[in-house]
Amino acid sequence: MSNRRRAIGAGAALVAAVAAGAVYAQQSSSLSAAGLQSSSSPTRQTAYAVAAKRYKVPESVLLGVSYLESRWDTNGGLPSVSGGYGPMHLTQVAAASGGGIEQGGGDDFGAAAAPKTAAVAEPQTLPEAARLTGVDVGKLRINPVANIAGGAALLAKYQRDAHKPLGADPAQWYAAVTRYGGTAWFADEVFSVIRSGETRTTDDGQRVTLAADPKAAPVAAKGVAAAAATDCPASLKCEWIPAPYKQLDPKDPSKYGNHEKANRPAQQKIDFIVIHDTESSYASAVKSVQDPTYLGWHFTIRSKDGHIAQHVRVKDVGKHAGNWYINSKSIGVEHEGYVAKGAWYTEAMYRASAKLVGHLAATYGVPLDRGHILGHDNVPGRAMSAVSQMHQDPGPYWDWAHYFSLLGKPLKGSTTVKSRVMILPNYAKNKVAYTGCDSAHPSAKCPSHGGASIMLRTKPGKTAPLVKDVGLHPGSGKATMSVYDHSARASTGQTYAVAGKSGSWVAIWYLGQKAWFYNPRSNRTAVAAPGKIVTLKKSAKIWGMAYPAKLSVTPPADRVAEPLKYTVAAGQKYALLGSETGEYYHSVTYDSTKHVLYKDSTKYYEIQFGHRAYFVKTSDVTVSTVG
Known part of the structure; x- marks a missing residue:
């Protein structure tokens, strides 16, 4: 516990800088696109702890949401299929469209071209995170520490919008987690991970752990039952x-x-x-x-x-x-x-x-x-x-x-x-x-x-x-x-x-x-x-x-x-x-x-x-x- 407290203390100034829009002003030349390759930068684990403390989000909730979104990976700053970036999957995409599925051959393929689809609006959480933290959108995309802070700031905003208190009790954050992920099922899975715990090495070599909290039971909204026609549970x-x-x-x-x-x-x-x-x-x-x-x-x-x-x-x-x-x-x-x-x-x-x-x-x-x-x-x-x-x-x-x-x-x-x-x-x-x-x-x-x-x-x-x-x-x-x-x-x-x-x-x-x-x-x-x-x-x-x-x-x-x-x-x-x-x-x-x-x-x-x-x-x- 004492080591964790020291880590939080060491990183507090960094997160304050993030919130003020001056992230890595003196370190930018030593950081790679992945963001945490510099020996002078904090570990991914510390970044979650510091961001959680700064924005008064339970660390387990921040880690759980990030795990469901990205498995804590950076993906080299490249966007996801839905235009999301970084460990918190902050999104910025004007539209998503495509020309059908699995373009290619196969005996059952090729009889007809897949239909084109109209542009579909997607949530824009990256600009919102930039507004909340004061950090440039470009840095939020490629800098994991800034990205994590942006996700924490969004969760805190969603918690306030739901008229829920900022604080350490994960059970009070169900509505904010649901809004972040988009569905109640997403929130259920976040709390499942919180209860079971998880440890993983990320794509850029960072070891991250979410300690198990078997008693984490969210105050869940009533879900929508599966459509009668489906074969799903x-x-x-x-x-x-x-x-x-x-x-x-x-x-x-x-x-x-x-x-x-x-x-x-x-x-x-x-x-x-x-x-x-x-x-x-x-x-x-x-x-x-x-x-x-x-x-x-x-x-x-x-x-x-x-x-x-x-x-x-x-x-x-x-x-x-x-x-x-x-x-x-x-x-x-x-x-x-x-x-x-x-x-x-x-x-x-x-x-x-x-x-x-x-x-x-x-x-x-x-x-x-x-x-x-x-x-x-x-x-x-x-x-x-x-x-x-x-x-x-x-x-x-x-x-x-x-x-x-x-x-x-x-x-x-x-x-x-x-x-x-x-x-x-x-x-x-x-x-x-x-x-x-x-x-x-x-x-x-x-x-x-x-x-x-x-x-x-x-x-x-x-x-x-x-x-x-x-x-x-x-x-x-x-x-x-x-x-x-x-x-x-x-x-x-x-x-x-x-x-x-x-x-x-x-x-x-x-x-x-x-x-x-x-x-x-x-x-x-x-x-x-x-x-x-x-x-x-x-x-x-x-x-x-x-x-x-x-x-x-x-x-x-x-x-x-x-x-x-x-x-x-x-x-x-x-x-x-x-x-x-x-x-x-x-x-x-x-x-x-x-x-x-x-x-x-x-x-x-x-x-x-x-x-x-x-x-x-x-x-x-x-x-x-x-x-």
Whole structure:
């Protein structure tokens, strides 16, 4: 306690300077854009303590709000998807607009361009924080200490506007926190974090701790119940914004949109939940999903506050994954954000998503593992020609380890790597030099940030070439360091069969080849993962869809299953992720009474073949269990 008091005393003059508009007048030349890299500047922890004292905001409330907004990161002074800056996510944006979701290929994409959306006004908290503190808007954007003070000043104003006392009791700050985040659900999550506590190393190396306060119980306003039509738990207060099921040509029942009527899980078991990002604003995504000529998915989650809209009932089939088999067996969840700005996936969105996905997984019996909770970038291509058109979201910055902890299923394993491994790098320390985050300078390196993916090489050495993916890169197969190129990457939570070891290097079987990654004892990137492995027989084929052996109907061209033309050899081993039975949902007419489900006894195993999951027929492999 005495150390904390000394820290507050040492920083009091600094915050007074912030309030007077003279922040860092004598230190500005020594500060970097991130704001806290100078040895003469205070720690992030101290900045929260000082700002809380200066503006009479409970430190736990200030830390809790900031954690939900940014996970205490600075993101290098770059704006979020909703125009927010810094640890307190102070916003300044005239409008948000976009041209639809997930621009790119995939079998279910490209039939119609996503509709344009009108400009949407956003809150302007950055100018308001500047007025309250007297600090220049530019400094509030890039200086974490000033940014934190600005957030504290806003909270204090919201508390006064609610006619509540400034003071140390967190329970009195519920209304102010709700206004700051925008929803009662946001405030509920802030107080949940306050009760449980949190410790994290930020993107610029600052260790921040919010001590647990189990007795912190806010005086909460009555929430709005979930819309009756949604499949959400009531606590999430989801909004129902329906996607249209409509015949587009009155003379042609084969032309309709934007999803498929079905009867899941009674008719078809749901085996997967697919995590997407929108590559657009929330408003643009919601506008797109209401267009009958476009595509339909089940849920969209807003970044700034975790608000959820449902568009398609879970019983129905969405068109979202670019693979018809996965579509018919999955639930699609879109998250407002961009692969290249993935460091700004907010804690509010992570928590809302985890609560939703955890509920859906429990309701429909979907296993909580990386074989069934898939990123869109893990969905297989239905055929070799489709692989290069598949999508890359949510990308290498999505924090899978954190996400699975929120799901109540933390990823873990022993450190002695043997026959089967799980990729599990330290997210904060795992800084890969990606390119392509700035569309104007595609060869420039992305801002340094932790991530969930590791690079794979042809030999054990940091300068060895990256492994090839002839499906994603037809012809040369040559991989790049682009943030959008996952052809030589393995991601957190994915499991692989070990193909060799050399010192601190481990090889795994990946797309028919040995792929090497660095796994030093001092900073392990993988752990042992007991489970099952399949060994390929001589005639083994790799499939992107688990279809019946024979069909009495002909699927549309974009739903045809073909064996993948990767070169594989007998004896190669791959981690077994799950099992499927041959199934094809034939829905080619607006009249849903004519939709037919075809099944047979053909058995498949789902395997981790590369960055994506694929399928092999059980007759083409042998199975072993490793401890």
